[in-house]
Every structure is written in C-alpha cells, then in structure tokens.
Amino acid sequence: MTNITEHLHSAIKSLRFYENKSHRQANTVQLIAVSKTKPISDIEIAIEAGQQHFGENYVQEGIEKVQYFNNPELTWHFIGPIQSNKSKLVAENFDWVHTIDRLKIAKRLSDQRGVYQQPLQVLIQINISGEASKSGIEIDDALILAREINALERLTLRGLMTIGVKTDDNELIKHQFSKMNQLFEQLKKEFDTVDTLSMGMSSDVAHAVEHGSTMVRVGSAIFGTRNT
Numbered sequence: 652m653t654n655i656t657e658h659l660h661s662a663i664k665s666l667r668f669y670e671n672k673s674h675r676q677a678n679t680v681q682l683i684a685v686s687k688t689k690p691i692s693d694i695e696i697a698i699e700a701g702q703q704h705f706g707e708n709y710v711q712e713g714i715e716k717v718q719y720f721n722n723p724e725l726t727w728h729f730i731g732p733i734q735s736n737k738s739k740l741v742a743e744n745f746d747w748v749h750t751i752d753r754l755k756i757a758k759r760l761s762d763q764r765g766v767y768q769q770p771l772q773v774l775i776q777i778n779i780s781g782e783a784s785k786s787g788i789e790i791d792d793a794l795i796l797a798r799e800i801n802a803l804e805r806l807t808l809r810g811l812m813t814i815g816v817k818t819d820d821n822e823l824i825k826h827q828f829s830k831m832n833q834l835f836e837q838l839k840k841e842f843d844t845v846d847t848l849s850m851g852m853s854s855d856v857a858h859a860v861e862h863g864s865t866m867v868r869v870g871s872a873i874f875g876t877r878n879t
C-alpha cells in the first residue's frame with residue numbers, strides 16, 4: 652500500500668470515529684480529497700483506493716485534472732476564490748462550487764453553466780472569523796444572498812462553506828463552528844435543496860463533525876504537506 656492509500660483509509664476511519672463519537676449517523680459526512688498542487692498520479696492512487704470526490708483551488712490546474720480524467724463517476728469541487736474572468740471555466744467544468752460570496756459571480760455561473768449539464772451545485776462561503784483577510788460573507792448577509800441564489804436557474808443552492816481559523820484555541824473554533832451550524836439549520840428550514848455544510852480540514856475535522864458538518868475537505872492529511 653502506498654502512503655496515500657494508507658492516509659486515505661485512516662482519514663475515512665477517523666471520520667467514521669468522529670461521527671460515532673458525536674452521535675451522528677455513520678456515513679453522513681462526505682470526504683472531499685483536496686488534491687490542489689498534487690500530480691495526476693497522486694489522484695490516480697486515491698481513485699484506485701475508492702475516492703471519488705476531489706477538491707481543487709486553482710481554475711487552470713483544476714480543469715486540467717477534470718478533463719484528464721473525464722470520468723463521470725468522479726465529482727469535482729471548486730474550493731478556491733473565483734475571479735469573474737474565470738467563472739465560465741468553473742461553470743463548465745466543475746460539479747460543485749463552495750466559494751460563492753457575491754451575487755455577481757453566482758449570476759455569471761448560472762448564465763455560463765451549459766444547458767445540457769446538471770445544475771451547478773453551490774455553497775455560500777461564510778467568513779466566520781470576521782477577519783478582513785478572509786474570503787466569504789458575514790453571517791448576517793447570508794440569508795439575502797441565499798434567496799437571490801435560489802432564484803437562479805442553473806444553480807442549485809446546497810448550503811454553506813467555511814474555513815476555520817488557524818488557532819490552538821479550541822473554544823474559539825467550537826464557538827465559530829456552532830454558529831455555522833445554527834445558520835445551516837436556519838437555511839435548511841427555508842430551502843428544500845439545502846443539505847450541505849462544508850466545514851473541516853485536516854486540522855479541525857473532529858470539531859467540524861461535532862458541529863454538524865456534512866462535508867470535510869482534507870488535503871495534507873491524505874496527500875502530504877504541500878510545497879506551495
């Protein structure tokens with residue numbers, strides 16, 4: 652077994668462990684393998700080991716991988732910032748977008764999604780820490796954007812995404828993740844299509860699962876540390 656295979660198996664195992672520990676149903680949290688900056692050969696190993704959901708941050712690199720595999724059994728998640736001039740490539744190549752933070756981009760993605768494709772599955776990114784350097788919108792602005800996105804033809808609003816703060820302060824992480832979970836519950840009541848909370852990375856999966864995450868985005872714990 653290669654390292655990647657081993658790491659993938661242990662990531663899945665700990666996910667099942669945290670689900671159980673948090674009294675969540677088994678297999679309710681989906682693992683996205685974040686393969687940004689990693690070569691095709693690493694992704695091939697993960698696919699061989701049964702992984703089908705992958706996350707990419709950079710448009711050009713991401714679509715090269717999507718098109719290389721050209722495999723309908725794989726699901727590709729765009730999890731990086733989107734510039735307007737790249738939105739068409741994202742709309743045409745990815746299955747999910749986790750990082751919507753303004754209506755303008757949402758409209759472009761809807762207009763640019765192919766008419767013969769399934770609607771693009773989208774999440775609103777929330778800046779939970781309120782740090783100015785972070786992308787995403789404030790919690791208080793989420794509901795209005797959600798209503799606007801919900802009205803767009805070629806998008807399906809699936810829920811929310813956040814990036815946790817990098818800190819050793821567990822109480823702060825828990826506080827922010829629980830605020831995300833509250834907003835998620837509120838959104839679920841208003842929108843039938845909302846079922847996804849994308850929260851948790853290599854370092855904070857346990858807290859995320861405890862606070863209602865349904866999708867974790869794990870990179871370095873599977874593929875190893877990144878050079879870039």
Ligand SMILES: *Cc1c(COP(=O)(O)O)cnc(C)c1O
Pocket residue numbers: 685687708730731814852853854868869870871872
């Ligand atoms: C890189 C990245 C991840 C994965 O981070 P790791 O710490 O390597 O698990 C998850 N989500 C986003 C948005 C990322 O940019």
